[in-house]
Amino acid sequence: MILARQARASLARIHAMFVKELIQLRRDRVTLAMIVGIPLIQLLLFGFAINADPKHLATALLVQDDGPLARSFVAALRATDYFDIITAAADEKDAEGLILSNRVQFVIEIPPDFGRRVIRGEKPPLLIVADATDPTATGGAVSAVTAAASSALDRELTGPLARLAPAPAPFEVRVHRRYNPAGETRRNIVPGLIGTILTMTMLIYTALSVTREIERGTMEALLAMPVRPTEIMLGKIAPYVAVGGVQMGIILLVATTLFGVPIVGSLLVLGPLTLLFITANLSVGYTFSTIAINQLQAIQMTFFFFLPNMLLSGFFFPFRGMPLWAQYFGEALPLTHYLRIVRSVMLKGSSFGELAADSLALGVFTIVAMAVAVMRFRQTLD
Amino acid sequence: MSGADIAIEAEGLTKSFGGRKVVDNLTMRVERGRIHGFLGPNGSGKSTTIRMLCGLLTPDSGRGACLGYDIRTQQSEIKRKVGYMTQRFSLYADLSIRENLEFVARIYGLARPVEAAREALLRLGLEKRAEQLAGELSGGWKQRLALAACILPQPDLLLLDEPTAGVDPKARRDFWDEIHSLAANGLTVLVSTHYMDEAERCHEIAYIADGRLLAQGTIAEIVSRSGLATYVVTGPDLEALAARLKATKGVDMVAPFGMALHVAGRDAARLSEIEREFGEGAPQQWTRGEPSLEDVFIDLMTHLEARR
Structure with a gap:
């Protein structure tokens, strides 16, 4: 009986905080606009802009043999769509200059007497100089070159020259590229963006909530009232769970309609797990808010947390490509688990059971963050 | 005098900030139903004492009780029964008067928060400004709102920290009339102030300087004891x-x-x-x-x- 009454009283105080926060949010027109604006603009910007398999890269040609074999090779390169031959280099020095001045990504050099030397069986080199400062920019193109070269020469090496053509392998390799057969970056990046955008917006919302009360002087009155730290926290977090839900809805709508990313799995799986992820980030933000002395510090902590989430979660770079220690570190970040969840549900159709480990990790993370926040919350002005 | 007649009792309260003793071995006692003036120059430790009494600061040493509740261990009971009005306006500037009062009513778990807020608005003559944002109010109206919020949960003790600083004479007079009518209904009030005319409106006063209590009693007692x-x-x-x-x-x-x-x-x-x-x-x-x-x-x- 007493316990039930206490629980009801506690809920009433959480409700009081919730209503207060909601009114304050409603009055803050800029923040209201950004709730919709930030996810929309970022999704459009990044969704359209980011491409991990770039094509039509600027290429210079240094041709020192104009025979049919060389011409056929250049044509095959063009056909891969990776190379846009924009200029011809006069000599090696000229080619070097083109790369140093960032005018081209590739220089393709066909040595003198290329055709004749192939026919003589001398295995002459075909030189492809790539500006590989950014490996992602060149990777796809470089791997396309070998295939293009052999197919081009295959066509030319007929009749008496057929002996020069490489023998076919005695077996066949089949690769099934499941869930994203065309290898579209969007299918990977757009679900990932749901996670990164939510991380950023959710962290900021709560990171400022306690420090703002302290800076505006309202904390003193709040502390003199019979409301407990847990109730303040839950009341402050709750409105933003709804805000996160709205942002999620906007992003999903754009992802499916504009970017054509499918939702193979169930929204009934994605929805609850996304709310859990949102709560995890709100808890972290709130924890920062209880540690920071002012809003500036809170913002700094937010960025300190945001960057590893972006870079070590598997959003930008493959998670399995990181050394083991970095993977362990990444496992401690909520975005890592959410990226697996959101990509699996949207692209593969995974269910709760298959995502149990990641869901559990998010839950544990949320509880730990909340516990730290409640412990860190200063109940006095000492 | 039995314990039940004492609203505030403090013995040897001491509090230091950064090695400086802000409140030094302060002993005081306030009877129920009295208006107790708390006087002293700036930085004399009035605010610190009030904050210790309502549980917002922990004393370094000494003991104290508000309404019989220990200020070290029973802060949650004190928060429920004591209304504290901060020196600086500390309600929400981006909430209207009504919303602020409803918030307070809900936090204190009043049965009908909306009605309770409306009654408070009527009692303090705030109904015409009910929808105005608190941040847009003048000093006098802010003070009225703060007082309304303090007495909304019907506390037994009011701790008011310089409530009339920066308020015009008319508003000050209204404020004191309100305080007296509250005290007549059994509320105990501890009010800090700089103004001598306000001190003379109190039943009893305590004068502190440098964190030490220099005089306490009725005005007549203090004058004759001097x-x-x-x-x-x-x-x-x-x-x-x-x-x-x-x-x-x-x-x-x-x-x-x-x-x-x-x-x-x-x-x-x-x-x-x-x-x-x-x-x-x-x-x-x-x-x-x-x-x-x-x-x-x-x-x-x-x-x-x-x-x-």
């Missing part, structure tokens, strides 16, 4: 006279009040010698007067400074 003999001097050249009197042994306090000079000393016999010495044949008039509360405080402060 043992000050006072003369009121009128006439020409008071400034020159004041300078000479200040240098005279036996004169503990010289202070100008309008067209007159208040001269006070603890040794009445010595002071009457001084009166003869300076008064005979001089153009000024010396009259025996009752020391005012302000005379007593100035004397207390002068002594404190002399001891330092």
Whole structure:
């Protein structure tokens, strides 16, 4: 009986905080606009802009043999769509200059007497100089070159020259590229963006909530009232769970309609797990808010947390490509688990059971963050 | 006097910030149903004491109780039963008056928060401004709102930290009328202030300086306990006279009040010698007067400074 009454009283105080926060949010027109604006603009910007398999890269040609074999090779390169031959280099020095001045990504050099030397069986080199400062920019193109070269020469090496053509392998390799057969970056990046955008917006919302009360002087009155730290926290977090839900809805709508990313799995799986992820980030933000002395510090902590989430979660770079220690570190970040969840549900159709480990990790993370926040919350002005 | 009649009891309260003792061994007691004035210069430790009493600061040493609840261990009971009005306006500037009051009503778990807020609006004459944002109110209206929020949960004790600072005289008078009517209904009030006229509206006062309690009691008690003999001097050249009197042994306090000079000393016999010495044949008039509360405080402060 007493316990039930206490629980009801506690809920009433959480409700009081919730209503207060909601009114304050409603009055803050800029923040209201950004709730919709930030996810929309970022999704459009990044969704359209980011491409991990770039094509039509600027290429210079240094041709020192104009025979049919060389011409056929250049044509095959063009056909891969990776190379846009924009200029011809006069000599090696000229080619070097083109790369140093960032005018081209590739220089393709066909040595003198290329055709004749192939026919003589001398295995002459075909030189492809790539500006590989950014490996992602060149990777796809470089791997396309070998295939293009052999197919081009295959066509030319007929009749008496057929002996020069490489023998076919005695077996066949089949690769099934499941869930994203065309290898579209969007299918990977757009679900990932749901996670990164939510991380950023959710962290900021709560990171400022306690420090703002302290800076505006309202904390003193709040502390003199019979409301407990847990109730303040839950009341402050709750409105933003709804805000996160709205942002999620906007992003999903754009992802499916504009970017054509499918939702193979169930929204009934994605929805609850996304709310859990949102709560995890709100808890972290709130924890920062209880540690920071002012809003500036809170913002700094937010960025300190945001960057590893972006870079070590598997959003930008493959998670399995990181050394083991970095993977362990990444496992401690909520975005890592959410990226697996959101990509699996949207692209593969995974269910709760298959995502149990990641869901559990998010839950544990949320509880730990909340516990730290409640412990860190200063109940006095000492 | 039984314990139930005591609203505030503090013994040896001490609090330091960064090695400086802000409140030093403070002992005080406030009876229920009284308006207790808390006086002292800026930085004397009034706010710190009030914050310790309502559980917002933990004393370094000493003990205290509000309404019988220990200030160290029973803060949650104190928060429920004590209304604390902060020195700086600390309600939400981006909430309207009504929303602020409804928020307070909900936090305190009042059965009907919306009605409770409306009643509070009516009682303090805030209904016409109910929808106005608190941040847009003038000082006087902010203070009214803060008081309304304080008494909304029907506390048994009010702790008011300089509630009338920066408020115009009319609003101050209304405020004190309200305080008196609340006290008449059994509420105990501890109110800190700078103003002597407000001190005189209190049933009892406590005067602290440098974190130490220098005097406590009714005004009559404090004045009589001070043992000050006072003369009121009128006439020409008071400034020159004041300078000479200040240098005279036996004169503990010289202070100008309008067209007159208040001269006070603890040794009445010595002071009457001084009166003869300076008064005979001089153009000024010396009259025996009752020391005012302000005379007593100035004397207390002068002594404190002399001891330092």
